[in-house]
Amino acid sequence: MIVKIQRKNQVLWIVLIMYCIAFAGCSSVHVTANQASKADDTYEKTVWALWWGASDPVESVDCNGNGLQFVTMKTNWIYSLCTFVTLGAVVPVDIEYRCTSEPLHGGDIIGEIRGVKP
Amino acid sequence: MSTKIIVTDNYLWTNEHNNVKKQVLHRYQISNNTATQWKDGLKGIQEMIADVRSRSERLRSYGGKWSLSDVAICNDSIHDSKPLTYYGPVGKKSIIGKPLYKDAKPLEKRLFYFQSGAQINQINRALEDRGNCLATTGASNGQTIAGAISTGTHGSALKIGAMQDYVRALHIVTSENEHIIVQPATNPIINKGFSDIFGAKLINDDKLYLSTLVSFGSFGVIHGIILETVSLYMLETYSSRVDYKLVEQVFPYLSTFDHTSSTNLTKFLKQIGLPSEEDPYHLDIIANPYGAANNAFLRVMFKRAYDKSKLSPEPDGSSTRVGDDILSIIGSLAETTDLVVSPIVNTLFGSVAEVQSGYTQTPRNIFGDSIIYKPKKGSASTELGVPIAKASDAVKLTMKIAKKANFAGLIGIRFVKNSAATLAFTRFPPLTCTIELPGLNSSNTQNFYQQVFNGMDNKGIPFTLHWGQQGDFSPVRLASMYGSAVETWVQARKVILPDPIQRYMFTNDFLKRCGISESASLSGGAEIV
Numbered sequence: 080m081i082v083k084i085q086r087k088n089q090v091l092w093i094v095l096i097m098y099c100i101a102f103a104g105c106s107s108v109h110v111t112a113n114q115a116s117k118a119d120d121t122y123e124k125t126v127w128a129l130w131w132g133a134s135d136p137v138e139s140v141d142c143n144g145n146g147l148q149f150v151t152m153k154t155n156w157i158y159s160l161c162t163f164v165t166l167g168a169v170v171p172v173d174i175e176y177r178c179t180s181e182p183l184h185g186g187d188i189i190g191e192i193r194g195v196k197p
Numbered sequence: 198m199s200t201k202i203i204v205t206d207n208y209l210w211t212n213e214h215n216n217v218k219k220q221v222l223h224r225y226q227i228s229n230n231t232a233t234q235w236k237d238g239l240k241g242i243q244e245m246i247a248d249v250r251s252r253s254e255r256l257r258s259y260g261g262k263w264s265l266s267d268v269a270i271c272n273d274s275i276h277d278s279k280p281l282t283y284y285g286p287v288g289k290k291s292i293i294g295k296p297l298y299k300d301a302k303p304l305e306k307r308l309f310y311f312q313s314g315a316q317i318n319q320i321n322r323a324l325e326d327r328g329n330c331l332a333t334t335g336a337s338n339g340q341t342i343a344g345a346i347s348t349g350t351h352g353s354a355l356k357i358g359a360m361q362d363y364v365r366a367l368h369i370v371t372s373e374n375e376h377i378i379v380q381p382a383t384n385p386i387i388n389k390g391f392s393d394i395f396g397a398k399l400i401n402d403d404k405l406y407l408s409t410l411v412s413f414g415s416f417g418v419i420h421g422i423i424l425e426t427v428s429l430y431m432l433e434t435y436s437s438r439v440d441y442k443l444v445e446q447v448f449p450y451l452s453t454f455d456h457t458s459s460t461n462l463t464k465f466l467k468q469i470g471l472p473s474e475e476d477p478y479h480l481d482i483i484a485n486p487y488g489a490a491n492n493a494f495l496r497v498m499f500k501r502a503y504d505k506s507k508l509s510p511e512p513d514g515s516s517t518r519v520g521d522d523i524l525s526i527i528g529s530l531a532e533t534t535d536l537v538v539s540p541i542v543n544t545l546f547g548s549v550a551e552v553q554s555g556y557t558q559t560p561r562n563i564f565g566d567s568i569i570y571k572p573k574k575g576s577a578s579t580e581l582g583v584p585i586a587k588a589s590d591a592v593k594l595t596m597k598i599a600k601k602a603n604f605a606g607l608i609g610i611r612f613v614k615n616s617a618a619t620l621a622f623t624r625f626p627p628l629t630c631t632i633e634l635p636g637l638n639s640s641n642t643q644n645f646y647q648q649v650f651n652g653m654d655n656k657g658i659p660f661t662l663h664w665g666q667q668g669d670f671s672p673v674r675l676a677s678m679y680g681s682a683v684e685t686w687v688q689a690r691k692v693i694l695p696d697p698i699q700r701y702m703f704t705n706d707f708l709k710r711c712g713i714s715e716s717a718s719l720s721g722g723a724e725i726v
Contacts, residue, residue, distance in 0.1 A: 092434055111566065113566060116316040118279065119226065119262075138586045143686030180280065181228065181282045182282065183282045183284055183320070185285060186234045186283055186285035187285060188286045189285045189391065190284060190391040191288030191289065
C-alpha cells in the first residue's frame with residue numbers, strides 16, 4: 080500500500096516537473112509604448128549575457144529616428160537549463176522588437192487658395 | 198526610380214495575428230519627402246505600379262496587417278502603405294457638400310484628407326490635438342485608415358455605422374498614368390479645384406463611390422481618403438456582468454430601432470439598472486457560452502461633450518480596458534487548452550474588462566491599444582452580420598453550437614447602423630448585429646465556424662461575413678450574402694479599371710476564391726462531333 084502511494088507520488092512529481100518545463104517556454108516580458116504606431120518589420124534575435132554581468136549584450140537599433148513600439152524578452156526551458164548548468168555564467172535570452180512608424184505629418188489647408196468652383 | 202522607394206525582395210509577410218504567412222516577391226515601401234508633403238508619395242505609387250506592371254505581376258497594398266484572412270495580400274508585389282502619413286484639413290473653398298453629422302463646428306473644421314498609411318492611433322492623436330475625433334472606430338487602434346475602411350471595420354456606435362460611412366471621398370491610383378478622386382454624385386464633398394491640386398480625375402458617381410468604399414484594395418492603390426470627423430467628445434462608460442437571459446431582452450428594442458429617436462433603449466437600460474435618460478452611443482455584449490449565471494458582459498457608453506475636467510485618469514496600458522478588443526483577450530489563452538476549454542474560457546471571461554461605472558475618457562483612450570498575443574498556430578476569428586430581427590435566434594444558436602463544439606473562445610455581439618456601401622457586411626437595416634467569434638486557430642475552431650454557418654443556413658437566418666476575418670467566401674456564399682450587389686461591384690470595378698491588365702494587377706487569391714477576380718470565363722462552343 081505504502082509503495083503504491085509512493086509510486087503515485089513519484090508519477091505526480093514527474094508530471095508536475097514535465098508540466099513546469101513545458102510551460103517555461105511561455106515566459107516572456109513585454110514592454111510596449113502606449114498608443115504608438117507601428118513600422119512593418121519585427122526583428123528577433125538571441126542575445127547572450129555572459130559572466131554574471133561582466134559581458135552583458137548591448138543592442139543598437141536603427142529606427143530612422145523613430146522610437147521603439149515594443150520590446151519582448153523571451154526565455155524557454157533550454158535557456159533556463161543552460162543558465163542553471165553554467166551557474167548563471169551564460170544567460171541566453173530571445174529578444175523581439177519593432178520600431179514605431181513615421182509620425183503623421185500635418186500640412187497646410189489643402190485647397191484653401193486654389194479652390195475653384197465646379 | 199525615386200529614392201524614396203525601398204524594395205525588399207523575397208519578403209516573408211505575416212499578419213499581426215500570426216495566422217497568415219506569405220512569401221512574396223517584392224515589398225515596396227514609399228515615403229513622402231516632408232518638404233513636398235504628399236507629392237513624393239503619390240509619385241512613388243505611380244512609379245511602383247509602372248514597375249510592377251513591367252513585370253506583369255500583381256500588386257496589393259496593405260496597412261496594419263490587422264486582417265485575419267489573406268484579403269490584403271498577394272503573392273507577387275505588395276505595398277506597405279504605413280510610411281504614407283501626410284494629412285491636412287480640406288479648405289473651405291474646396292468644399293461643396295453638406296455635413297453628414299450635426300455638429301457645433303462647421304464642416305471646414307472637421308474635414309480632413311489623410312494619406313492611406315495613417316494609423317488609427319496616429320489619427321486619434323492628431324485629431325484630438327485639433328479638438329476633433331473619428332465618429333467611431335473598431336475596438337483597437339492598430340489598423341491604417343485605408344485598411345480599416347476597405348474591409349468594413351466597425352465599432353458599436355448605434356447611430357453612426359461602420360468606418361466607411363464617414364468617408365466622403367477616396368483618392369485612388371489606378372495606373373501609372375491615372376489617379377482618381379471618387380465621391381458620390383449625391384451630396385459630393387469637394388470641387389474640381391481640389392482634385393486639380395493632386396492632378397486627379399474627379400468622378401462623381403453614387404454606384405462607383407459605394408463600390409470602392411469596401412473593396413479591399415481591388416480598385417487600385419488608395420493614396421488618400423477624405424474623412425468627415427466630429428467635434429471631440431467623451432464616452433461615459435458603464436459595464437456589468439449579468440445573466441445572458443437578462444441581456445437578450447435588448448433584442449426586441451433593437452429590432453424596432455429608430456435612428457431619429459433618442460429613447461429606443463431607455464426601458465431596457467432601466468430594467469438592467471443602468472442610466473436610462475437616453476439611448477447609449479455605444480452598446481455591446483460579450484457572452485460566455487459555458488457559464489450559466491452572470492455569463493454576459495454588457496457595456497454601454499454615453500456620448501458627452503468634451504470637458505477636460507471630467508476626464509477619468511488615462512488607462513496605463515497594462516490594465517484591461519472597458520473597450521478592449523475581444524481578440525486580444527482571447528489571445529491570452531494558452532495553446533494547450535483543448536482538453537480543458539470550458540474552465541479556461543470561464544476563467545478568461547472573469548478577466549474581461551473590469552466592471553465600471555462612469556469611467557469617462559475620449560474615444561482614443563476607450564478604444565486604445567490591444568496587446569497582440571502570437572500563439573504558434575495563430576489566432577482565429579470570424580464575424581457574422583445578421584439582421585437585427587434575427588439576432589436573438591442567431592446568438593442563441595451560436596452559443597449552443599459553441600458549447601457543443603468545445604469552442605475555445607468568447608462571443609462578441611455588437612450593433613451597427615446599416616451601411617450603403619455595396620459590399621458592406623453591415624448591410625441590414627436598421628441595425629446589423631455582428632457576432633464575432635475570436636478563438637485560437639485550430640481545426641476545432643475552423644470546424645466550429647463551419648457548423649455555425651451551416652446552422653444559420655438550416656435555420657434560414659441570412660448572414661454576411663466580415664471581410665477582414667475568416668470564413669466562407671465562396672462564390673455561392675457571396676451570392677447568398679450580397680445577391681445582385683456582387684455584380685454591381687464587379688461592373689463598377691470594370692469602369693474604374695477598364696484595362697483587363699489593371700484588373701489582373703489588383704487581383705489576389707482571396708478575390709479568386711470569391712469568384713470576383715479578373716479571370717477569363719469559359720466560352721461554350723458548338724457540339725463537338
